[in-house]
Amino acid sequence: MIPVRLLTGALLLTLGTSAVAETTLRIGIQDDPDVLDPHRSRTYAGRLVYAALCDKLVDVTPKLTYDPDLATSWSWSDDNQTLTMKLRDGVTFHDGEPFNAEAVKYNLERARTLPDSLRKSELASVDNVEVVGPLTVAIHVKQPDATLISQLSDRAGMMLSPKAAEGDFASHPVCSGPYKFDQRVQQDRIVLSRFDNHWSKAAYHFDKVVYLPIPDTSVRLANLRSGDLDIIERVAPTDVKTAKADSNLQVFNTPGLGYMQLIVNVANGEKANNPMGQDKRVRKAFELAIDREAINQVVFEGLYAPSNQPFPKDSSYFDESLPMPARDVEKSKALLAEAGVKMPVNVQLTVANNPIAQQVGQIIQAMTSEAGFNVNLVATEYATLLSEQQAGNFQIGMSAWSGRPDPDGDVHQFVTCKGAQNDGHACFPELDELLNKARTVNDEAQRKELYSKALRIIADQDANIYLYFDPRIIAMNKKVSGFVPNPDGIIRLKDVQFAQ
């Protein structure tokens, strides 16, 4: 390592650029990413790092449309069975390997076949990848897949150097992004440095980018205020006032894609055998007893977006005609009376054992008690929460979803009969039909209609009760300029620089 450093140092000297001080951007992130391999990684924190480390075939814009990245253009065949992509010329990976159609084929194959790939379900529709020319690939799908482009705008579309991907990739990831991997100290830092052969290197301005995982939100902010960090993500809503009051800081508050929902166990084992699981009137009564806006005000300083559907307001699939029900305790009581259940209705609500989730849980507990529910709050550690919910050992579970740009990723796996995340085992065949169809339709208006119908079934059944969308709050030093926020909360470094 040292000789390499010396060598670069010498090169810099001879080039005469040593007079310019090295610029380092320090970004505070909430948690330590897991394996740095886009095909195998699962954490949101990982995606934050990939934004600088790896290029993708396409990128998603703040308006949730798709922009060229490594693919310069793409088109669907008339029968919607083939997606043809033209690739950017002159792109190399950090290790000098060329990027071309072969590399795309290799990467998509790897993402689909690696035994522990977490991208398999995202690319499930892909039948095979064909190298049409050196810079042209054709992706053949098993059935029309309207979500494919959106999948390629995230980790499934990230391109790794095929040579490096054959080796121990995670310990030294090699992609083609504007910054290349330097060093990682677990739970402490990930250091990237400028990639001088990047196809768009003029748009990237830092010599080094350092990601520092700091789990505590207030500590993250304190480090930003003291100047030890330049950018922090996931600022706590309660800290926004403080951050805004600091004349050295700027705050970006962007409506996000991620939402919180209550999942009711309606058919997963013993715990579903109760009025809450069996009678949708009881579930409706529960929903009507909740004041979403009050949760927003008390816990989130009014910065979150209360919602009763899984699509964000900015999405073109958001259904205006499905209003959020206002809190109505009288109606809630009436529904319970109509259902003829024994009062009070005992309900177990499982939440993660972090203060925010517990705070929301306690508010729900207080609100629903007025309608006649007796909520027993069960705080469970995250690792246990997942397995308990999957095993059906819950009545109502409160769980967060990070959100996807395409509507399918926000709803299909949660509410379809065999959905991987349908822990409550709710099953409504007509809902499956609508959502499966929406996957194959490329026309936006047609798709929207299908989703609208689906949302009505979900709202009527109340097996999934949506609560709110959390915004992506990013704060940075005022000297940082050029940042463009995106609903996905990912910090893209294009054109970001220190003000002169």
Added chain:
Amino acid sequence: MLTFILRRLLSAIPTLILVSLFVFTLQKLLPGDPVLAMAGEERDPAVVNYLREKYHLNDPMPIQYLSWAKGALTGDLGMSLRTEQPVSQLILSKLPVTIELAVLALLVALLIGIPTGIVSAIRKGTALDYGANVVALSGISIPNFWLGIVLIMIFAVKLQWLPASGFVPFSESPSRNLQTLLLPAFVLGTGLAGTLMRHTRGAMLEVLRSDYVRTARAKGLFPMAVVLKHAFRNALMPIVTMTTLLFGELLGGAVLTEQVFSIPGFGKMIVDAVFNRDYSVVQGVVLCVAIGFVLLNLLADVLYRLINPRLRNAA
């Protein structure tokens, strides 16, 4: 002495085996599935199964334990489920941080504990003695993490003199390294200072009561000279022994302080590992802490024997 050390080391082996067995069983009893958490938001069942196979989590428990133990004997502590790094490498990267923090905390403890201990022994029964005692007990009684929070509130948030948290390696910047460790070392040190002060006081009182100090006094030597030259020197060894034991406690005891200050040491690693069900990391770290504990205990015993001739002959 050598046979004593050897005998102690031999008797430590079953202890260590028991520790590892115990931690292993406990972990396997823990609810929650590390693989489910690892399989990402989508939790693809095929991936879940593959990962279980890959990490041999489907094997019978005794086999899992034996293969771990076999590896451990050769220094291979397995792979972290979460980050896929060798556990031994993880431990080696965290050990210096924890040791540095422990050394600094001990330094704080010694600087506070010994002078107050001496003073309160000399001034036994006076207001000064009571005062020192309450301060020492306070150090033991204040919840570490709370003191940490309050200090962050004062020195980082309000005064902005010190960084709120995080860690800068010594190799990167010695001054910033010390800055980041100052508060956590202080927090940990105050807790130990209380224990140390009480031990110093006890040891000093014992020595001050002894004949030769009385003789020295009778010879008309200055009280201060008596205290430092004769009494403290004789009280020193039990203090050293105590310090060794405290160091052992620090290795595993900085859990919450590291958590509050986001110091990437042993404590933080193990809490994260327990919560993530990163079995091999928990297993490896506990084994290491236990070994350190056993060795430091042995060191304390050896030191104690060295200064206590009666015991030396008895062995």
Added chain:
Amino acid sequence: MTAFAPAAPAAVQPRLRSRFLQKFMGNKGALIGAAILILFILIALLAPWIAPADPLKANFLSVRKAPSAEFWFGTDELGRDILSRLIWGARSSLLAGGVSVAIAMAIGVPLGLIAGYFGGKLDALISHVMEALLSCPFLVLAIALGAFLGPSLTNAMIAIGLSAMPIFARLTRGQVLSIRHEDYLEGARAIGLPDRWIVLRYVLPNVLPPLVVQATLTIASAILAEASLSFLGLGQQPPAPSWGSMLNTAKNFLEQAPWMSIVPGIAIYVTVLCFNLVGDGLRDALDPKS
């Protein structure tokens, strides 16, 4: 002969007791500590009657209000009265200290008695297991046990109790070994009294004093441990208050609502300090040397 054995401990006890009381009463720190603890215990017992408000009643209109005439210690993140939560929280914190030490003693003391009294292979086995438990860091053990049992106050108490148990086993064993060859035990054995009888009647009372001291000091560390586990989310679960869980939520509002973390922290500190003072007092009073 039968009269001799019980007479020995019985004879010394009255004298011991009066001397002990005299010495304990002379220790101002211990007295103050005991007085404050009694006050705290009373507060905890009388919580339903003296708490000014319902500790669970959320009031969304007065969230995180600073201390005032209406709310002496301010309100928390859900607008609940912190004073009331503090008073009710005394219950969980004191209970956690007491119950976990009771658990530790209930298991540790018998094990120590068995190991010390019978010796041999049983002793070796018990001692090794205790040694192994002792070389796992206390908090790590408690965290793992807490995670295993699931987050709740009861489970936290069990976890802390189990982690503190080896200290009692080791201490008891040491004490038993030191009196094992005392005349009255040899005598009792010689006349063929059953072991169980000897252990309960003669051994236990004689090893009790240091155990009482240790118990008092362990309550102090158990309260700290409960606070630590609650701080990590493994202790008392919401909405019920404990001082540690109050701190766990409060740490997110250091700047916006510092009173939320200051008040419960001081409560923990004072309680633990008092237990330590009383423990010290007991130790000095029971120490035959001083």
